Amino acid sequence: MTVLTESSASSESPTGTESSVVFDELAALLPASQLMATDEGASYYRDQSDGTASGLPLAIVFPANTEDVAAIVAIAAAHHVPVVPQGARTGLAGGANAVAGCLVLNTTRMNKIIGVDRDDQTATVQAGVRTIALARAASAVGLFYPPDPGSWRASTIGGNVATNAGGMLSVKYGVTGNFVRQLTVVLADGSVVRTGQRTIKGVAAYDLTALLVGSEGTLGIVTEITVGLLPAPAAAFGVSATFATVAEALAAASVIVASSRRPSVLEYLDGACITAINAYDPASALPAGTAALLLIQSDEAGRAADDVRTYAETLRAGGATAVVIASDAVALDELMNARRLLHPALQAVRGASLNEDITVPRSQLPTLLSSLEQISAELAIPIAVGGHLGDGNLHPIVGFDPSSEVDVAAAQEAYARIIRLAISLGGSATGEHGIGVLKQDHLDDELGPVLRALQERVKHAFDPDGIMNPGKKL
Numbered sequence: 244m245t246v247l248t249e250s251s252a253s254s255e256s257p258t259g260t261e262s263s264v265v266f267d268e269l270a271a272l273l274p275a276s277q278l279m280a281t282d283e284g285a286s287y288y289r290d291q292s293d294g295t296a297s298g299l300p301l302a303i304v305f306p307a308n309t310e311d312v313a314a315i316v317a318i319a320a321a322h323h324v325p326v327v328p329q330g331a332r333t334g335l336a337g338g339a340n341a342v343a344g345c346l347v348l349n350t351t352r353m354n355k356i357i358g359v360d361r362d363d364q365t366a367t368v369q370a371g372v373r374t375i376a377l378a379r380a381a382s383a384v385g386l387f388y389p390p391d392p393g394s395w396r397a398s399t400i401g402g403n404v405a406t407n408a409g410g411m412l413s414v415k416y417g418v419t420g421n422f423v424r425q426l427t428v429v430l431a432d433g434s435v436v437r438t439g440q441r442t443i444k445g446v447a448a449y450d451l452t453a454l455l456v457g458s459e460g461t462l463g464i465v466t467e468i469t470v471g472l473l474p475a476p477a478a479a480f481g482v483s484a485t486f487a488t489v490a491e492a493l494a495a496a497s498v499i500v501a502s503s504r505r506p507s508v509l510e511y512l513d514g515a516c517i518t519a520i521n522a523y524d525p526a527s528a529l530p531a532g533t534a535a536l537l538l539i540q541s542d543e544a545g546r547a548a549d550d551v552r553t554y555a556e557t558l559r560a561g562g563a564t565a566v567v568i569a570s571d572a573v574a575l576d577e578l579m580n581a582r583r584l585l586h587p588a589l590q591a592v593r594g595a596s597l598n599e600d601i602t603v604p605r606s607q608l609p610t611l612l613s614s615l616e617q618i619s620a621e622l623a624i625p626i627a628v629g630g631h632l633g634d635g636n637l638h639p640i641v642g643f644d645p646s647s648e649v650d651v652a653a654a655q656e657a658y659a660r661i662i663r664l665a666i667s668l669g670g671s672a673t674g675e676h677g678i679g680v681l682k683q684d685h686l687d688d689e690l691g692p693v694l695r696a697l698q699e700r701v702k703h704a705f706d707p708d709g710i711m712n713p714g715k716k717l
Contacts, residue, residue: 254503256545261322262301262344269302269346279303281711287349288341289335291586293595293679294645298343300327303350308369309427309435309466317433319346326712328460330371330402333394335586335598336679338459338715345713348464356380357467365441367422367469370401373441373599377470379398386472392675393583401465408455409675411579414500414633415507415542416473418675420456428455431706434676441469454701459677460712461704476542479507480551481575484563485533486522490512492535493609495561496632499539500605502557504550508540509633514546516589516629516640520581523588525637527581530565537632538578550590585629585638593625593642593650597658597681602636603670611668615639618660626661636674663688678716686717 269278279287281300289297291337301324308310319326328337328348341347353369356376360366361384368377374388374395381388391410392398398408404426409418439445439452455462471542486492496509512520517529517536529536537558541550548570555566569575590596603611612628619626630637641660643654662672662685672682672689687695705711 248470255471255563257402265318265324265346266302269304272274272318273304273306277305277307277311277688279305281517284347287329287332290329290337290339290679292335292337292591292641292679292681293590293597294651295340297340298345299338300341300343300345300347300480303347303349305349306443309353309429312429312464312466313433313435315346315348316429316431319710320432321707321708322707325713326464327712328361328401328405328464330399330405331373331394331397333398334406334676335600336673336676336681338677338679338712340401340680342714351399353401353466359384359386359472361386363441364474365471366472367467367549368400368589370399370404370466372400373401374398374403374443379470382435382475385475387475388472390419390422390468393585398470400470403454404465404468405459406675406677408560409631409636411508411582411631413631414509415505420453422470422472422495423456423468424471425469426455426465428450428463428465431708431711439469443471457677459679459700459716461716462711463474464711471676476507477544477547479542479575480542480547480567480571481508481538481540481578482551482555482566483530483539483569484537484555484558484566485530486535486537486562487533488562489535489612490538490559490609491562493612494631495558496537496565497605498557498561499554500633502553504541504543504546504553505636506539506550506580506633507542507556508538508641510538510630511632511637512536512538512582512585512629513627515625515627516585519588519592519627520584523591524581524584527584528577529581532566537633538577538582550709582629589627589640589642591613593644595643596646597641597643597654598676599639599658599661599672600630600676600693601634601661601672601701602634602674603667603668605635607668607670608632608635608637611637611664611670614664615661618657618664622653622657624650624657626657631674634672634674646711659685660698680715683717694702
């Protein structure tokens with residue numbers, strides 16, 4: 244893994260007549276409000292990952308629709324200029340970071356909800372629509388869009404598709420890709436295709452929709468998305484429980500997951516996460532001085548309250564030191580809002596962090612967490628752990644001082660060890676954040692050379708000149 248601080252990222256400015264020609268062509272195509280020179284747009288150079296390299300783009304463009312994107316990409320293709328698509332830049336792996344001389348194509352102005360179909364239970368949106376806006380539009384007609392990444396108030400649907408984002412409801416409902424029906428995509432030559440079907444079933448061709456979901460903008464630029472929706476669930480009930488040991492928390496969670504009462508949320512925070520969140524947000528009231536905290540919800544119609552009472556009994560029987568039932572929306576929101584602060588809170592503790600999103604089979608969680616403690620102790624680097632315990636997707640967060648060479652080196656080594664650990668336990672380097680630039684050095688550990696080469700051939704078929712988000716994903 245190559246980790247660079249902001250100051251050591253590439254800052255060479257693209258020069259030459261070609262850059263001027265490209266900018267002039269963009270200026271002729273777009274209104275001035277949709278084209279930004281690089282000296283005005285530093286905030287668009289990178290996502291929220293710490294220590295990942297970014298370069299100086301040629302320009303930042305803000306398309307309003309698919310036609311704009313197609314015309315912009317056609318100009319880029321004609322001049323062999325890289326294109327880096329990005330949404331709200333909430334990513335944590337450098338996938339939206341600019342590369343030197345590229346066009347940064349920001350989709351946040353493509354924010355129209357094109358339609359919500361109550362009869363077919365679908366919604367079609369532009370890529371820049373925020374996750375929370377889609378969820379609210381579905382709710383307004385009695386429907387439900389479940390994927391809820393921690394950054395759902397800011398993240399865009401296009402960005403969620405790019406990384407196949409998950410969230411706290413994944414334990415019951417699945418991830419973004421489970422709901423994507425159809426995509427409108429601009430390919431590397433500027434042509435526009437639509438993949439998939441609005442229908443629930445359809446196997447007329449290779450499933451290019453599934454291939455594009457999670458491709459991090461390296462195969463094409465998603466401009467519109469049709470998703471399937473569900474009937475609105477019942478009002479959720481929840482319970483939080485603290486434990487004196489991690490082992491007790493894992494054992495109690497395992498009993499709940501194995502039961503017939505499937506939770507809609509099953510989240511985990513260790514003591515370091517709780518301390519960081521409480522310090523970051525004075526409004527947080529997570530219980531301090533505990534080894535582990537479980538947050539569990541049910542939204543099952545007709546029995547959510549009974550589910551939560553049963554969860555509470557299981558947690559107490561499993562050794563919970565305190566159990567608190569949240570039976571109203573305000574109490575639930577307080578717990579979930581605190582949980583959503585995990586990443587910024589841990590970044591604030593030491594100034595920077597490397598954010599993992601490894602996945603392992605649930606049976607391997609005890610080994611994973613005990614091994615993480617060992618890595619932290621051996622390298623004298625803090626590793627806090629929270630995340631989606633119910634589906635085995637945890638977020639070990641390695642805190643470090645970016646001004647300390649010793650800290651940076653220890654953080655890099657810890658990060659690499661954590662990925663190798665997850666893979667050795669039958670898991671993956673990433674469950675929802677993507678590869679970006681942060682995890683590329685570890686791909687061969689998971690894929691191996693033959694599968695890696697096959698992936699590269701797929702990339703070449705979509706993008707023979709290599710202009711689509713180059714240096715990312717593979």
